Amino acid sequence: MISEFVFPLENRATPSCHASTIVELPGGELAAAWFGGTAEGDPDVGIWFSRRVRTGWTRPLEIADGRAEDSPTGPNKRTPCWNPVLTRSRGGHLILFYKIGPEPRAWRGMMRTSRDGGRSWSEARRLPEGILGPIKNKPVQLADGRLLCGSSTEDCGWRVHMEWTADEGRTWTRTESLNDGKTIAAIQPSLLIHPRGIIQALGRSRQGRLWTAWSADAGRTWSALSLTDLFNPNSGTDAVTLRNGRHILVYNPVAQGRTPLVAAESRDGRAWTTIAVLADGEGEFSYPAVIQTEDGLVHVAFTWKRQSIRHVVLDPRRIQVK
DSSP states (O other): OEEEESSOGGGOSSSEEEEEEEEEOTTSOEEEEEEEESSTTOTTOEEEEEEEETTEEOOOEEEEOOOOTTOTTSTTOOOOEEEEEEEEOTTSOEEEEEEESSSGGGOEEEEEEESSTTSSOOOOEEOOTTOOOOSSSOOEEOTTSOEEEEEEEOBTBSEEEEEEESSTTSSOEEOOOSSOSSSSOEEEEEEEEOGGGOEEEEEEESSSEEEEEEESSTTSSOOOOEEEEEEOOSOOOEEEEOTTSOEEEEEOOSSSSSOOEEEEEESSSSSOEEEEEEEOSSSOEEEEEEEEOTTSOEEEEEEETTTEEEEEEEOGGGOOOO
């Protein structure tokens, strides 16, 4: 229905950008964030933010710059920012999770909050030791009030774990790693909700396929990870459960390269059917974030050649899958 840049190529604020996140704000507006700077991992890479209002996307503003009292590069000196994740609390305010550090193996989890839709933000706050927050993809709000976050680490192989908070980020609990980081090297879970409270995790691996795992107790314990039959070129994915119970997965369906980027649909989280090609051709189209808004539409934000963020809107009611 819509395919647009969040900001124009000829007027971008930073030479490079990547790893977008998208969320619906109260009243139906959207917000997106991403990391941008000279190049991924450079000290000037910060978190940038834009809202989609009636007239279009607002001018991007930098809302986090990696400065912290215990910054790895020195007190209050800039250090690279990574992988923002936007979500709304049950109370309606906006939470930004992000990471700082010279590389993924040394990330530290950070968060900020906004009570006015991203116009102003609280001071940056570091998450507790060993907690990184949602590592790339949005968390899910559970019926018991917990915010369940799919997370992962890269310092001792690629290992997945789950984290949750019941008080909007003040206190946290986490599982042990769900895998050894070698047999299946896995990171960046998305979370899907199935009937009877079953939760599925789905994400990126180094084994050429997407991985999956299942929980029957609201994310506290999980099955062993297994590989799906979906190709994965070691690139980020995202997925969402729609209100009709079906699931949407956005990923690169190839063994190598980060093009094309497609959306697929599933009834059970196991068999997937491609329903749309979101971007194709030369270059990188990657790291999607996908949500369903209150009006039923599906919104995807993704990296466009590391030069801009692309926003695509789908109407799942118009898609017929046999």
